[in-house]
Amino acid sequence: xxxxxxxxxxxxxxxxxxxxxxxxxxxxxxxxxxxxxxxxxxxxxxxxxxxxxxxxxxxxxxxxxxxxxxxxxxxxxxxxxxxxxxxxxxxxxxxxxxxxxxxxxxxxxxxxxxxxxxxxxxxxxxxxxxxxxxxxxxxxxxxxxxxxxxxxxxxxxxxxxxxxxxxxxxxxxxxxxxxxxxxxxxxxxxxxxxxxxxxxxxxxxxxxxxxxxxxxxxxxxxxxxxxxxxxxxxxxxxxxxxxxxxxxxxxxxxxxxxxxxxxxxxxxxxxxxxxxxxxxxxxxxxxxxxxxxxxxxxxxxxxxxxxxxxx
Amino acid sequence: xxxxxxxxxxxxxxxxxxxxxxxxxxxxxxxxxxxxxxxxxxxxxxxxxxxxxxxxxxxxxxxxxxxxxxxxxxxxxxxxxxxxxxxxxxxxxxxxxxxxxxxxxxxxxxxxxxxxxxxxxxxxxxxxxxxx
Numbered sequence: 001x002x003x004x005x006x007x008x009x010x011x012x013x014x015x016x017x018x019x020x021x022x023x024x025x026x027x028x029x030x031x032x033x034x035x036x037x038x039x040x041x042x043x044x045x046x047x048x049x050x051x052x053x054x055x056x057x058x059x060x061x062x063x064x065x066x067x068x069x070x071x072x073x074x075x076x077x078x079x080x081x082x083x084x085x086x087x088x089x090x091x092x093x094x095x096x097x098x099x100x101x102x103x104x105x106x107x108x109x110x111x112x113x114x115x116x117x118x119x120x121x122x123x124x125x126x127x128x129x130x131x132x133x134x135x136x137x138x139x140x141x142x143x144x145x146x147x148x149x150x151x152x153x154x155x156x157x158x159x160x161x162x163x164x165x166x167x168x169x170x171x172x173x174x175x176x177x178x179x180x181x182x183x184x185x186x187x188x189x190x191x192x193x194x195x196x197x198x199x200x201x202x203x204x205x206x207x208x209x210x211x212x213x214x215x216x217x218x219x220x221x222x223x224x225x226x227x228x229x230x231x232x233x234x235x236x237x238x239x240x241x242x243x244x245x246x247x248x249x250x251x252x253x254x255x256x257x258x259x260x261x262x263x264x265x266x267x268x269x270x271x272x273x274x275x276x277x278x279x280x281x282x283x284x285x286x287x288x289x290x291x292x293x294x295x296x297x298x299x300x301x302x303x304x305x306x307x308x309x310x311x
Numbered sequence: 312x313x314x315x316x317x318x319x320x321x322x323x324x325x326x327x328x329x330x331x332x333x334x335x336x337x338x339x340x341x342x343x344x345x346x347x348x349x350x351x352x353x354x355x356x357x358x359x360x361x362x363x364x365x366x367x368x369x370x371x372x373x374x375x376x377x378x379x380x381x382x383x384x385x386x387x388x389x390x391x392x393x394x395x396x397x398x399x400x401x402x403x404x405x406x407x408x409x410x411x412x413x414x415x416x417x418x419x420x421x422x423x424x425x426x427x428x429x430x431x432x433x434x435x436x437x438x439x440x441x442x443x
Contacts, residue, residue: 091369094396095325098418102331105421109338140418147397147416168404175413179426203404 159194187226216243238299317432349373368395390431
């Protein structure tokens with residue numbers, strides 16, 4: 001039987017159940033004939049029907065819950081397996097890929113020798129080598145992204161100094177930023193309580209945001225990294241850049257896998273969707289804003305303790 | 312007096328990669344030499360003064376981490392740039408905390424690598440002047 005309470009009409013009738021029970025109980029205590037007896041019978045029948053439906057609904061719900069948990073477990077096992085496989089492949093491919101890139105570069109260098117200038121037929125070879133170098137670059141993007149996906153996604157929670165962790169990541173990208181004359185500014189909150197979170201996962205998110213910001217601003221840009229506590233139980237890390245910002249039509253698609261505004265071969269569109277997955281896992285939030293003419297701002301909000309954790 | 316070219320030791324068990332890297336660096340005005348494993352790298356680094364060591368992580372025998380540890384123990388002044396095909400953000404943080412100057416993932420662009428070597432070299436010269 002399809003439980004009545006699973007239909008919309010059944011749900012509307014649900015609050016009537018206890019009322020009918022009370023009515024039936026009240027009438028049952030009297031010696032009744034005629035209309036009250038009919039009412040009693042109807043009330044009892046409705047109460048019994050309600051009780052049966054309620055039990056059936058509970059059973060269906062627990063079956064659904066079980067199926068959902070199973071599905072979730074399967075999904076996380078699948079993700080872990082894909083992660084391990086892809087990182088293994090990426091590791092193995094990176095070195096031969098590097099050698100292919102070197103060979104193309106050296107080939108171009110050799111074809112650049114003064115004695116070979118102006119010789120007919122070599123321009124085609126040069127173009128071939130440049131294409132090889134270009135395609136190696138595309139593969140490089142992919143293997144590097146796969147490596148960053150590879151880490152097991154289960155959170156290993158520990159007390160984390162968010163300022164120190166953020167600073168570690170800023171220092172990691174700062175050297176490269178300096179090569180492009182990008183200024184990285186810090187504005188950390190003076191005192192932050194330790195946050196119970198997975199530092200390795202959090203690092204990936206911050207690194208991703210910093211790399212995006214650096215790419216967005218280009219040469220001579222500015223990136224501001226700050227930390228603070230907007231509420232008593234949450235820490236916020238934000239990364240703001242002086243780049244062109246995000247157009248309103250792209251705002252809704254930012255966290256969608258494989259969505260990218262970067263030219264082909266320069267972005268896989270996996271970075272922000274991975275950040276979103278990680279933040280959900282950490283019980284936090286990631287959000288973006290882009291006031292017109294003021295670049296892009298990404299902020300992540302982390303609870304001091306994830307729901308259900310005790311101190 | 313013009314600054315002499317940087318002396319770089321490329322440590323990588325992949326022969327072709329190491330040999331190509333030496334050619335590419337030399338073409339960019341950097342003096343380079345290849346060591347094919349950790350033992351050879353330590354012997355070579357102890358014998359000659361290198362400014363920058365490009366260090367692979369996954370090698371038979373001594374791993375890149377072992378080499379980095381031993382270089383730091385021996386107070387070798389060379390700046391170590393880790394150049395590896397497999398690593399995570401966690402590895403990068405650990406290696407930098409162990410005293411590596413910086414960290415690049417293979418394959419890397421020559422332009423980026425040359426810039427990083429010149430920054431590391433600059434740092435090495437500043438330290439040399441400060442320490443006398």
